[in-house]
Amino acid sequence: MGNNNNDPGTEGTISNYQVHTLLFSALVGVSVLMMPRNIVIASRTDSEWVIFISGFIVLLFVWLIGALMKKFPRQNIIQFAQSMVGKKNQRIMARILTLPFALALAGLWLWMASIVTRSFGEVLVSFVLPQTPIGVLMFSIIFVAAIVVSNPLVIIVRMTEFLLPFIYITLPLLVAGLLQEGSALNLLPLFQADWKEVANGVFSSLLSYSGFSILFIYMAFYQQPEKSMRTHTITIMVCTLFFWFAIVTSIGAFGSAEIFHLLYPPLELVKVTSFPGQVLDRLESLFIAIWMLAVFTTIILFFGSTVEVVMSYVPFKEKRRGWVTFLLAPIFYILAQYPSNLQELALWSQWAGIAEIIITLLFVAIFFIVWAVRERKKGEDNATTSPS
Amino acid sequence: MRKRIRRRRESRKQNILQKNAEQKQKAHAKGASISSDIEPNLVYFETLLGKERSSDLNVRRFTIQYTTERKAGLIYMDGLSFCPGIDEFLLEPLMLMGRTLDVKKDLMESVMNSLLQHGEVKPTDNMEKLVDSLLSGDVLVFVDGYPEGIVVGLKGALRRGVGEPRAEAVVRGSREGFVEAMRINTALVRWRLRDPDLRMVGLTVGKRTKTPATLAYIEGVADPNLVLEVEKRIQAIKIDGILESGYIEEMIQDNKWSVFPVIQNTERPDSVVAHLLEGKVAIIVEGTPNALIAPAVFTQFYYSPDDYYDRYLIATFMRFIRLISFLISLSLPALYIAFISFHPEMIPPKLSLAAAAGRATVPFPSIVEALLMELSVEILREASIRLPGPIGPTIGIVGALVIGDAAVSAGLVSPLMVIVVGLTTISSYATPSYSAAISVRLLRFPMMIVAGIFGLYGVVMLYLLILLHLIKLRSFDVPYLAPYTPLRLSDLKDSLIRVPWPYMNQRPAIFRTSNIQREEDVKSDGQQQQ
Numbered sequence: 001m002g003n004n005n006n007d008p009g010t011e012g013t014i015s016n017y018q019v020h021t022l023l024f025s026a027l028v029g030v031s032v033l034m035m036p037r038n039i040v041i042a043s044r045t046d047s048e049w050v051i052f053i054s055g056f057i058v059l060l061f062v063w064l065i066g067a068l069m070k071k072f073p074r075q076n077i078i079q080f081a082q083s084m085v086g087k088k089n090q091r092i093m094a095r096i097l098t099l100p101f102a103l104a105l106a107g108l109w110l111w112m113a114s115i116v117t118r119s120f121g122e123v124l125v126s127f128v129l130p131q132t133p134i135g136v137l138m139f140s141i142i143f144v145a146a147i148v149v150s151n152p153l154v155i156i157v158r159m160t161e162f163l164l165p166f167i168y169i170t171l172p173l174l175v176a177g178l179l180q181e182g183s184a185l186n187l188l189p190l191f192q193a194d195w196k197e198v199a200n201g202v203f204s205s206l207l208s209y210s211g212f213s214i215l216f217i218y219m220a221f222y223q224q225p226e227k228s229m230r231t232h233t234i235t236i237m238v239c240t241l242f243f244w245f246a247i248v249t250s251i252g253a254f255g256s257a258e259i260f261h262l263l264y265p266p267l268e269l270v271k272v273t274s275f276p277g278q279v280l281d282r283l284e285s286l287f288i289a290i291w292m293l294a295v296f297t298t299i300i301l302f303f304g305s306t307v308e309v310v311m312s313y314v315p316f317k318e319k320r321r322g323w324v325t326f327l328l329a330p331i332f333y334i335l336a337q338y339p340s341n342l343q344e345l346a347l348w349s350q351w352a353g354i355a356e357i358i359i360t361l362l363f364v365a366i367f368f369i370v371w372a373v374r375e376r377k378k379g380e381d382n383a384t385t386s387p388s
Numbered sequence: 389m390r391k392r393i394r395r396r397r398e399s400r401k402q403n404i405l406q407k408n409a410e411q412k413q414k415a416h417a418k419g420a421s422i423s424s425d426i427e428p429n430l431v432y433f434e435t436l437l438g439k440e441r442s443s444d445l446n447v448r449r450f451t452i453q454y455t456t457e458r459k460a461g462l463i464y465m466d467g468l469s470f471c472p473g474i475d476e477f478l479l480e481p482l483m484l485m486g487r488t489l490d491v492k493k494d495l496m497e498s499v500m501n502s503l504l505q506h507g508e509v510k511p512t513d514n515m516e517k518l519v520d521s522l523l524s525g526d527v528l529v530f531v532d533g534y535p536e537g538i539v540v541g542l543k544g545a546l547r548r549g550v551g552e553p554r555a556e557a558v559v560r561g562s563r564e565g566f567v568e569a570m571r572i573n574t575a576l577v578r579w580r581l582r583d584p585d586l587r588m589v590g591l592t593v594g595k596r597t598k599t600p601a602t603l604a605y606i607e608g609v610a611d612p613n614l615v616l617e618v619e620k621r622i623q624a625i626k627i628d629g630i631l632e633s634g635y636i637e638e639m640i641q642d643n644k645w646s647v648f649p650v651i652q653n654t655e656r657p658d659s660v661v662a663h664l665l666e667g668k669v670a671i672i673v674e675g676t677p678n679a680l681i682a683p684a685v686f687t688q689f690y691y692s693p694d695d696y697y698d699r700y701l702i703a704t705f706m707r708f709i710r711l712i713s714f715l716i717s718l719s720l721p722a723l724y725i726a727f728i729s730f731h732p733e734m735i736p737p738k739l740s741l742a743a744a745a746g747r748a749t750v751p752f753p754s755i756v757e758a759l760l761m762e763l764s765v766e767i768l769r770e771a772s773i774r775l776p777g778p779i780g781p782t783i784g785i786v787g788a789l790v791i792g793d794a795a796v797s798a799g800l801v802s803p804l805m806v807i808v809v810g811l812t813t814i815s816s817y818a819t820p821s822y823s824a825a826i827s828v829r830l831l832r833f834p835m836m837i838v839a840g841i842f843g844l845y846g847v848v849m850l851y852l853l854i855l856l857h858l859i860k861l862r863s864f865d866v867p868y869l870a871p872y873t874p875l876r877l878s879d880l881k882d883s884l885i886r887v888p889w890p891y892m893n894q895r896p897a898i899f900r901t902s903n904i905q906r907e908e909d910v911k912s913d914g915q916q917q918q
Binding site for chain 1: 730731733734842843844845846847848849852853855856859860867869872873874875
């Protein structure tokens with residue numbers, strides 16, 4: 001009777017719209033605050049079109065991951081890696097062989113989560129709560145994140161689903177800033193950068209897109225993996241537009257020369273904006289409050305995929321998820337505390353972005369090769385057995 | 389000395405208990421099956437209910453003038469049955485018209501056919517059933533020589549008449565509210581929903597109270613799995629007594645520890661019908677004007693029946709107002725604390741200065757000030773509910789205005805705080821559902837505490853945790869935050885925005901209704917519903 005086949009409430013799956021919210025929330029986070037500066041340093045006003053190149057490259061990565069994951073429906077990367085390596089009696093062998101993959105992914109995502117947490121902690125300390133020690137702030141973020149992550153991944157995705165509309169609210173704030181402070185002259189000149197500058201810009205903005213690799217985990221829960229390509233493409237386009245918007249509003253308001261001296265250009269833009277009638281005098285607290293949601297969803301998505309890797313590598317029972325989470329949380333905290341200053345943190349985040357790209361490409365290549373070899377073997381087996 | 393007294397008291401208690409048990413056992417041994425002799429049957433009831441100690445038990449022995457004088461007995465509970473009716477329709481014919489009966493026919497048959505002049509007459513030889521009917525107000529008739537009792541449905545306890553619902557007032561719409569008698573309530577529902585598919589399953593809950601309850605749903609609209617699940621959960625209830633539907637609500641809800649209500653209660657029959665038409669089930673319980681509606685989602689506690697009776701624009705506007713008042717009642721005091729103690733730069737400088745000037749004489753930090761004021765408002769509210777009718781509002785005004793004003797002029801609280809508290813209190817009354825308003829009232833306190841520790845940041849964190857809880861919460865397998873997450877575009881027609889009725893041509897899908905079409909509702913027998 002019912003139309004329950006396509007019911008978004010179906011337990012344990014991620015609907016198409018949720019795919020959009022999950023990917024968007026993973027990519028758009030604290031990086032939006034810093035990215036305009038990084039890309040403008042590299043390619044100045046030309047960032048306005050350079051960002052589309054890196055968006056396209058990220059789209060290629062996401063397509064690759066999608067193509068790989070589609071071959072193994074309902075399985076995440078660790079699960080199909082283990083099933084690829086061993087038959088049922090070779091479980092220990094499978095564990096040993098897949099250990100590097102599990103370690104690399106879990107480590108990468110925990111590292112990325114800690115970088116995001118630390119970066120946002122720094123933002124909070126410098127703008128909202130100057131007298132609170134950053135350790136306390138990060139502790140509370142991680143504590144709340146751990147409570148969320150103790151739940152199945154689908155719950156995490158539904159958090160992002162609910163919170164996504166709030167993130168879009170920040171767009172009008174940026175527009176208001178642009179209208180008040182911006183000038184079209186700041187946006188010009190275009191097409192002045194040489195190839196090297198463009199490449200640098202692409203590279204530095206590519207790192208801001210970090211987070212797409214969590215699809216290795218989340219695609220296992222898709223309701224309609226076959227339709228995911230379209231959703232992924234749209235989401236990356238929307239993200240790119242969002243980034244582009246942040247860049248254009250920042251450049252429009254400050255000009256490329258001034259952005260060099262601003263740590264968080266979009267935040268500074270909101271800071272100089274005020275609503276007519278002085279309702280809220282300084283908007284940046286509101287902006288940060290909303291942005292906290294965006295950052296928080298990023299953190300729980302990364303942390304959640306870390307926990308999921310551990311959970312599927314050592315098949316713990318579902319009720320042990322809370323334990324795993326709270327055992328990982330101290331490591332998370334230590335990693336977040338580790339960088340001694342902003343400079344080091346920026347370096348870390350660069351390295352993490354590079355590591356993500358390398359790991360993604362490497363894993364996709366390895367698994368495609370193994371998959372192709374196995375398919376061929378299977379084909380040969382079939383060929384030899386079928387005539388007899 | 390004291391020990392001896394205690395021992396004596398204890399032994400007396402044991403003696404009495406033992407005696408009662410023995411008596412009952414004797415009665416049971418004799419009367420487990422109905423004797424064809426009449427006297428043991430009557431004595432059985434007298435011992436079972438404790439004749440000397442139950443003054444409302446009425447056993448009447450009389451004779452029927454048949455061929456010979458035949459002994460007969462009539463038992464009822466005084467007050468539960470309709471007494472003038474017993475005299476007129478039962479005793480008068482039984483005592484006077486015996487001679488008119490046809491002698492060739494069986495006496496029992498004749499009594500049933502012509503002497504008991506009432507619509508609901510059932511013979512039974514099941515003693516337990518007889519006891520249950522007696523205690524629910526039916527009249528029992530025994531005739532000597534026949535090993536069975538006749539149950540006459542002459543229930544007639546005095547009841548309050550149908551009145552206006554007290555807790556759920558509307559501007560436009562029915563003025564009828566449920567009453568304590570379940571039968572009247574089911575009639576109020578059936579009168580509004582003349583659908584042969586409306587089902588009213590009778591259930592009994594509570595070992596001792598044996599409270600009747602009705603599970604109402606529309607066959608072909610409600611999800612059969614939901615109906616089965618609700619029925620199963622109600623039947624699994626093991627408790628001695630059900631005095632209010634709240635008992636059942638807590639016994640069958642999914643997450644027993646949640647702050648938020650996951651089953652709605654309502655006093656309005658029109659509201660019950662509206663929910664039944666959306667594919668939900670209702671539970672109507674004897675003895676309470678509050679019917680339960682399951683499953684319930686978060687947003688439905690913020691919808692009032694007039695949203696559907698008034699024009700769509702008014703309804704939509706009211707829903708926005710309620711959303712704002714929800715946010716205010718949950719977080720305004722917390723935001724006050726956060727702005728005053730952590731982010732004075734966020735509010736306009738003039739306001740900031742005014743707030744600081746108002747707080748100049750206040751000896752407490754803002755968190756203490758806010759907690760103090762909120763607590764006293766809660767006390768005032770509780771007091772004005774308990775106080776007898778006419779005094780209640782007076783005390784409210786005295787408390788709020790006089791004490792508030794005095795506290796401000798004494799410099800104990802800032803004027804801004806009084807405004808905040810007043811606004812918060814009024815906002816929490818804007819919620820149509822009392823149970824939802826209470827949970828928000830409770831959550832305001834942790835909100836204020838985290839705002840005192842972490843400022844705006846803490847408020848956002850607590851909002852996130854509440855959100856997590858709401859997302860995990862389910863009501864009979866319906867996600868509590870549906871249709872927002874999981875998102876269901878078709879159900880957003882009746883969410884924050886209510887579109888005009890002609891466009892709401894489908895039932896909400898989140899409740900897994902068996903028949904999604906509302907407008908062209910073709911029933912299973914192919915007949916077009918008007």
